[in-house]
Amino acid sequence: MISAPIPFNEISRLSSLHDYNILYSGNETNYDEIVELASFICDTPIAYISLIDSEKQWFKAKVGIDITETPREIAFCAHAILKDDILVINDTLTDKRFADNPLVTSDPNIRFYAGAQLTTEDGFNIGTLCAVDKKPRKLTEDQLKSLKFLAKQVIRNFELRKLNSNLTKQSDELKEQNVIKDNLLKVISHDLRAPFNSILGFTELLKENINHLSKNEIKLISSSIAETSENSYELVNNLLNWAVLNQNDEKEKSIIDLQEMLKQIISVLNGLSTKKSISINTIFNDTISVKSNYDMLYSILLNLISNSIKNTHNNGEINIEIDSSTSEVQIKISDNGVGMSNKQIDKLLNANNFQINSDQKGENVTGVGFSLVKNFLQKINGNLKIDSIIGLGTTIIINLPNN
The missing domain is CATH 3.30.565.10 (Histidine kinase-like ATPase, C-terminal domain)
Incomplete structure (x- = not known):
């Protein structure tokens, strides 16, 4: 068995894969239907959507097999992502890369493999849509063309899934910001009005009674004005910081x-x-x-x-x-x-x-x-x-x- 080498753009490829936030997600009908259709069109008992992570091959959707993941080093799809066009192995026993592969010598006993690359919009092969059989065979040109078309549909679904996730996140963030702003207005109304009323009251008291107040009384009132002013300044400063940085x-x-x-x-x-x-x-x-x-x-x-x-x-x-x-x-x-x-x-x-x-x-x-x-x-x-x-x-x- 020959394990596939690591792609030269592996770090960027993995980043592109992880952007979809789809690894180890639950079953989704649209992907299940795509592998069912791939199995039907290619007339193979097995079909799956395979994603190649740093150490594992994980199946987003599958038909005809029970396993959900394999080590990357035995994954056929790890070889497929290195190519620009569909990888077809008509008989695995005649290919030295796969003849003694555990997926060939034991369950699911792969003898035929066709993997169409899942190529992202930014050009990274993150996995494959595969049609697999337990016996040697060939696919027609129409079947190969259909498999590649379905692989593009998988990527379009990934993109739509990411877009919906981003829109939901943005919607939640907007709702949160609106709640914060509503509460902020309440605080401004309550907390700014009270200290300014206090300052106005103290200054009015000083203005009207300055000649009748003792030095200690004037000092006490002045200290209260200073403390209230400092608290008000801090409040305004925090509000401004919050407003500016949130933009x-x-x-x-x-x-x-x-x-x-x-x-x-x-x-x-x-x-x-x-x-x-x-x-x-x-x-x-x-x-x-x-x-x-x-x-x-x-x-x-x-x-x-x-x-x-x-x-x-x-x-x-x-x-x-x-x-x-x-x-x-x-x-x-x-x-x-x-x-x-x-x-x-x-x-x-x-x-x-x-x-x-x-x-x-x-x-x-x-x-x-x-x-x-x-x-x-x-x-x-x-x-x-x-x-x-x-x-x-x-x-x-x-x-x-x-x-």
């Missing part, structure tokens, strides 16, 4: 030095952490990089670290660790702040986008920041886990593809 292509990726990104974020948040005398420690040895969307990942880490600072007591500590020893890059942000209950964690993780949450003081604040984190993590194929104990602190773990 961009989330697939736009670059190589990101995580240590450098964290240094920049810690520097940006230095004023907030210094004000509370909070130390931020980074724990990593070697340079660790990921391939991801820079702006989205930056917004995720900025929001989470900023939130950790806000929920950590004065003179507290925040530790940031990075680990790339597994198939994922793990970023762990731990603080010794107020912590959360399991109920609060579940509510935070499972809430719809842009809900209203409560801060450590029990005051109503926007959930835009965390909703942005969840939204962006989903877009960059990341995930998040929260461990927390009330009074002891919170650990947030982000997992990103290690590519």
Whole structure:
């Protein structure tokens, strides 16, 4: 037996195959009908649609055989995908490539094989439509022509299947975006109106009573105005980030030095952490990089670290660790702040986008920041886990593809 060599364009060929997302999918009537028709036209007891993956031959549809896959090294179709035209073996016992092949010497005892290439629109042979018999034979020109025509129908079905899948995905994404936008408008209406009303109220109080207020009272009111303004600015900034980045292509990726990104974020948040005398420690040895969307990942880490600072007591500590020893890059942000209950964690993780949450003081604040984190993590194929104990602190773990 002679196994087929690997095609020179194997990486691109496999990529084209995987784009269809059809390997190991369930039975589908249109493909079953094509192999039935191929068997009828070619007058063979066996017909199948074979797809050649990196290590296996897998049958999308079949008639006359029970097996669903074989090792690639014994696949007739692995030879067929190397050719530009249909591969025909009238008698396998007279062909040194196949005479002692297990598929010839044992079940299904192939003696005749004809495989028409499944050629994608971009020119890659990803498999074959085959007609097989247990005895030597020949096909007529009309039968060969029909087999090649049916192979083209298989590819057209693959393309239609991919198109429908993409349309469904786009439709789902549009529905999700519409839900997010509806919730976003509710948050804008609630969370922007309240702080501005508060600021207007405080400024009116100062304007009308400036000559009657003590220095401490003026200082207290001014501090309230400043704090409310900072919260409003952060809210607006998060909303703008979400709006701008959602218009961009989330697939736009670059190589990101995580240590450098964290240094920049810690520097940006230095004023907030210094004000509370909070130390931020980074724990990593070697340079660790990921391939991801820079702006989205930056917004995720900025929001989470900023939130950790806000929920950590004065003179507290925040530790940031990075680990790339597994198939994922793990970023762990731990603080010794107020912590959360399991109920609060579940509510935070499972809430719809842009809900209203409560801060450590029990005051109503926007959930835009965390909703942005969840939204962006989903877009960059990341995930998040929260461990927390009330009074002891919170650990947030982000997992990103290690590519």
